[in-house]
Amino acid sequence: MRTFGVEEELLLVDESELTPLPLGWQVAERNSFRAHSGHELTAELQQEQLEVVNPPQSTLSGQLASIQTGRAWADACAAEFGGRVVALATVPGAVTPHLVPQHRFQQMAGWAGITARQQLTGGLHIHVLVHSRAEGVAVLDRIRVWLPTLLALSSNSPFWEDDDTAFHSYRYQTWSRWPNTGPPDLFGSIERYDRQRESLLRSRVPLDEGMLYFDARICDRHSTVEIRVPDVCLFARHAAVIAALTRALVETAARDWRAGVPPLLVETAVLRAWTWRASRCGVESLLVDPYTAMPAPAGEVVTRLIDTVAPVLAEYREDRQVDSLISEILRNGTGAYHQREAFRHAGDLRDVVAAALHSTHEVSEPISPKAKALRREPVNAGEE
Structure with missing residues (x-):
């Protein structure tokens, strides 16, 4: 059974004002490692952010x-400085970020200019074990068509600079201003993957390997593929189920590779358009079905994804758990929907942060393997 771990980029806010708090570097410096649980806390590009690195897990319940645990620990660490952490992928209100005083970040800001100065978004990065770099490339080739669906399920960033953007994941739009972002190409071999990587590094557009920001990539530090496309999720259970679904997708892709099943041939420019739609519409309208390359109700496309990985989910005994939680997302909405509902009821973006803070630290009941599966209901296409 493949292990999988997640990294969550969380927003740091003042405990009383609920406005961004520029003390992330100080919080991370004082509390970098939680020995008992194996969690790590690191600074990100901006002071208003913290990243929680969770240890690898083998089950959805464990994830x-x-x-x-990681969210609660980061929150306790932030409290030492009068702060809280909240799982928002963008800041709803206006903010002027403060760069973390580290050499690499200073270099990035000097090179990328306003793109770096304005960068304050939170992603969910999912690491799944692979047994070789060749397997990793084969996995990337086969999961790339499903990355827009993962983005739609995670969407949690409708607001930007005091405005409703009309997007469900506006984080993806702002993040895409960086070079070397977006869907990975179809490689076919580790040699082609390495040639592209070396060509990009020789161009000196990315300053180093860490700035190859594609939606999925082979991790240089661990024996994993790293799926970087999702927003950080408002609810912990949404993050856990998307991570479990991703793990099953990686295992399915690896099995297909070993069986000689070719990847779906979708050009990167086309896949980028599919991802834009997922960023715009979330799960409340249409997504593109990878098997038909045509728009379909989001619920149907998500169901197609679950059906694709169903044998692995059943083998891992996580089929009912995943079905139940994904059905919840389709029925009750992603974080983007919940943020908009909070604003609709209160009319104040500060109340959006307050509601998100509650949701971030909401403790779910343990996921039982015997949990009753909820019926998946395709979402109506709606107006676009």
Whole structure:
């Protein structure tokens, strides 16, 4: 069974004002490692952010518990400085970020200019074990068509600079201003993957390997593929189920590779358009079905994804758990929907942050393998 771990980029806010708090570097410096649980806390590009690195897990239930533990620990660390952490992928209100005083970040800001100065978004990075770099490339080739669906399920960033953007994941739009972002190409071999990587590094557009920001990539530090396309999720259970679904997708892709099943041939420019739609519409309208390359109701496309990985989910005994939680997302909405509902009821973006803070630290009941599966209901296409 493949292990999988997650990294969550969380927003740091003042405990009383609920406005961004520029003390992330100080919080991370004082509390970098939680020995008992194996969680790590690191600074990100901007002071208003913290990243929680969760230890690898082997089950969906374990992943949920780990995410909840990581969020609670980061929140306790932030409290030492009068702050809280909240799982928002963009800041709803206006903010002027403060760069973390580290050499690499200073270099990035000097090179990328306003793109770096304005960069304050939170992603969910999912690491799944692979047994070789060749397997990693084969996995990337086969999961790339499903990355827009993962983005739609995670969407949690409708607001930007005091405005409703009309997007469900506006984080993806702002993040895409960086070079070397977006869907990975179809490689076919580790040699082609390495040639592209070396060509990009020789161009000196990315300053180093860490700035190859594609939606999925082979990790240089661990024996994993790293799926970087999702927003950080408002609810811990949403993050856990998307991570479990991703793990099953990686395992399915690896099995297909070993069986000689070719990847779906979708050009990168076309896949980029599919991802833009997922960023714009979330799960409330249409997504593109990778098998038909045509728009379809989001619920149908998500169901197609679950059906694709169903044998692995059943083998891992996570089929009912995943079905139940994904059905919840389709029925009750992603973080983007919940943020908009909070604003609709209160009319104040500060109340959006307050509601998100509650949701971030909501403790779910343990996920039982015997949990009753909820019926998946395709989402209506709606107006676009």
